[in-house]
Amino acid sequence: MPSLTLGNFELSIFSDGTYPLDGGAFFGVVPKIMWSRKLPADEKNYVTAGLNSLLIHTEHPRTGKQNVLVETGMGNKLSERMVKFYGQPAQLLANLAAAGIAPEDIDIVINTHLHFDHCGWNTVRNNKDGKIVATFPRAKYYAPEGEWQYARRPSERDAISYIPDNYDSLVQSGQMTLLKGGEEIVPGISVKTFPGHTAHMQAVLVESGGRTACYISDLIPTTAHVDLTWGMSFDLYPLQTIESKKQYYGKAIPEKWLTVFTHDAKIPWAYLEKDDSEKMVAKGVTPSWRS
Ligand SMILES: [Zn+2]
Numbered sequence: 001m002p003s004l005t006l007g008n009f010e011l012s013i014f015s016d017g018t019y020p021l022d023g024g025a026f027f028g029v030v031p032k033i034m035w036s037r038k039l040p041a042d043e044k045n046y047v048t049a050g051l052n053s054l055l056i057h058t059e060h061p062r063t064g065k066q067n068v069l070v071e072t073g074m075g076n077k078l079s080e081r082m083v084k085f086y087g088q089p090a091q092l093l094a095n096l097a098a099a100g101i102a103p104e105d106i107d108i109v110i111n112t113h114l115h116f117d118h119c120g121w122n123t124v125r126n127n128k129d130g131k132i133v134a135t136f137p138r139a140k141y142y143a144p145e146g147e148w149q150y151a152r153r154p155s156e157r158d159a160i161s162y163i164p165d166n167y168d169s170l171v172q173s174g175q176m177t178l179l180k181g182g183e184e185i186v187p188g189i190s191v192k193t194f195p196g197h198t199a200h201m202q203a204v205l206v207e208s209g210g211r212t213a214c215y216i217s218d219l220i221p222t223t224a225h226v227d228l229t230w231g232m233s234f235d236l237y238p239l240q241t242i243e244s245k246k247q248y249y250g251k252a253i254p255e256k257w258l259t260v261f262t263h264d265a266k267i268p269w270a271y272l273e274k275d276d277s278e279k280m281v282a283k284g285v286t287p288s289w290r291s
Pocket residue numbers: 113115118197218
């Protein structure tokens with residue numbers, strides 16, 4: 001499990017597994033001859049996408065020890081039809097357990113948006129009565145308010161991506177707090193809205209000791225998407241994706257932010273730079289790298 005220290009925080013990547021995704025859909029208008037050099041496709045044109053959650057362990061003098069989990073993967077509640085497309089890797093809880101982390105140990109869960117592959121383990125179906133319950137019973141959950149509003153009446157285009165069982169009961173019970181954007185959730189961990197993929201998607205910023213990491217979610221899903229114009233066809237507002245990326249690079253490059261990628265199966269985090277020809281490049285850090 002890749003981990004590193006960022007100021008007072010311990011950051012670790014926990015995967016919910018990998019899944020096949022249509023390469024053309026993943027890279028929007030980019031020709032296959034270009035994207036397949038970065039991410040090879042199989043005979044069905046599928047590429048392998050990752051499901052990286054970020055665990056932030058904090059020990060703050062005021063708030064004590066806390067485990068903050070950003071994103072909860074695809075979970076184990078997919079319909080049969082969706083399992084046909086994506087499988088159901090469902091490895092997040094086992095990977096957390098292997099590191100000695102039980103669901104009860106998670107204090108805070110943050111969802112950047114509410115697509116099924118980002119909040120799937122928010123809830124599980126109770127074995128006894130089939131009721132939907134919080135996977136992380138003690139956790140306070142957070143998600144963008146605009147996302148939840150949109151998810152109640154999504155467009156036909158992306159309705160399949162919203163599974164109300166992943167969040168509705170949490171909102172109703174008050175276990176999930178809806179965010180406007182810009183809030184600090186615990187000292188040093190805050191959210192910032194980057195529209196484009198959806199209108200209200202929020203990245204998660206982790207700041208400590210003069211350093212910053214950013215879980216950028218589907219604004220830049222993998223290191224193969226760092227070029228300004230390499231967006232996904234899933235993006236609802238592709239021109240805004242470009243503007244949001246410009247805004248992000250304007251801070252992340254000069255301030256040397258560590259960028260965390262949700263869907264990169266190989267490189268979960270990297271520093272972004274421009275090379276001599278002004279091309280964006282991602283410099284990965286080795287899994288065992290520590291500052
Ligand atoms: Zn998404």
